[in-house]
Amino acid sequence: MSQTELGTYDADEGDSDSHGETRRCLSLTVSGPWGHFRHVDGNTIKRTYRIMPRTTVAGLLAAIAGYDRDSYYDLFARGESGIAIEPTSEIRTMNLPENSLTTSGEGLKTVNSRGKVSITYPDPSADRQRVNYEVLVDPEYRIDVWLADGEAYDHLKSVLDAGKSYYTPSLGLSEHLAEIEYHGEKSAEPVAVDGTARVDSAIPDADGVVPDAGVTYGTERSPGYMTRTSGEGEFTGRKTTGFLTYTYSPECDALEVRGVDPAKVGDRTVVFV
């Protein structure tokens, strides 16, 4: 998968996209005591991604801006937006099992009275099911974002500027309440790379990481892009259209890497995707 290239941002023209020029981006830190970004292939143990997935970042920003569920995917589509994600506190997890009512088919109780309308709901008198959640402890991420849609960008900027959020922000699950620290608007200047580059953010789909003594690496593949669907069944509403493979340092070290187009945001080097 190719990276999103930086282009110019022009509030009037909106979506011009010429490689190699400076863009404006918004920079914020999101943190909280807990986070859980549900891994798509977890079952009895709800595993979490270590790096906040790009789709989750999009959802968080949409919640802050006040966009409804399933209404904002085009805004954060490939080529229409760029997001860089940098873990800024050491990545640590613990297990937080919960007893919960199952919502799988056999655990649901159906009330079908005289008519054809049947409503299903978890049977509240049933035994609880033990669900093991792997959660992130004290997660913190620095996020830089640009949007090609000038109107949406300006709206998000004004909301962040005012220290507001339309819906209350959270880290993956609605109960994992998040704090937002806004660092203002920055310029993202493309960095010409000849060989390798040192990058602070998590690195999506890089050609190669140059191993460094004393640095540990993690890598994971998580959803990157979504689209709205109108089908029926469990996945009604949205589906993933693209995954990203992030390489990161659990200790938040900068990584030496090949095959990326990084940008300078302040004194940090990040990769937008």
Place this chain on the structure above:
Amino acid sequence: MTDYAPVENRSEIVYLYDAVDANPNGNPLSGSNRPRIDPHTKQAVVTDVRLKRYLRDQLEADGHGVYITSSRERDENAKQREQMIKDALGVTDSEDIPDDPYGEFLANAADVRLFGATMSIDTSDDDIIGKIEEDLPDNFTGPVQFSPGKTLHAVEINEEYNSLTSVIATGDDKEQGGFDLDDHRIKYGLVGFHGLVDEHAAENTNLAEKDVRRLDTLLWRAIKNQTITRSKVGQEPRLYLRVEYAEESFHLGGLTHLLDVAGRDGQDESEFRTIHDVTLDATDLVARLNNHADKIEAVHVVESDVLDVSTEADHDSVTGALEAELGEDAVRSVDVYDEYEATRP
């Protein structure tokens, strides 16, 4: 139709309670239900699910309709919920659909208005579904959210408790035998919860102003009244703050995490055994609220008289410090026992 006064303002909740020689929240996957402890920081952890169970049980005890009832007994209430949904949606003809079926359901389920719930509708009848689908969510996202809580300090496990013997008959033809039961508790923990009331999400569940007012007495009374089983005895509410903001879409965030604790006589935090050993440092919290006083409509407070508080200006209570900084008009001391009567059904 159901009429209600909707929530207009966002609120942020700081809630502290303590546990003396108790297991505030056992880990069901640990084998013997050991207290949840962060292995790195040694802080005890209490899930939001545990807190909401206390709150739902208290709502039920107060006579409110509760959708997610306890699994312990309550066959009766489970039926009541089923009846509730039948009443709301037991229709054979699209002409019979009540004006606001989900409004009526929500009016009967105080816990769903606060915390949300999962449910779904399954039908092939387009005529009926067409009429109700606008009201029809698969799940209600709760406008009131609590993060899982943590103690404000490292805790110690009480190892002396782990050799209880219980005599249990396992069947008519079985002999009785003694069983060694593991029973693990923490010696002391002051648990901090952080919560938010989202005024925009409130529209999804018809959360009313009076539901939020009810929280002001509910959290306090739930810990007082619902911590009644053996390992839960010994828990007391210590501080409740609901910061109600005046400006739409605004909240400060993370208020609970501004609190700190110190030992009164230079004690190390792992040596805390009762509330009398702890001084709560509210300096940063009071300062942050004061810095944003123009965005605060009111602070609703319940505070235990035995809570020892330190602040920069040497106020000995959080209430006193807030009154001095924000003005007495902006601080409302909640009278838990007078006010809860007024919000009962």
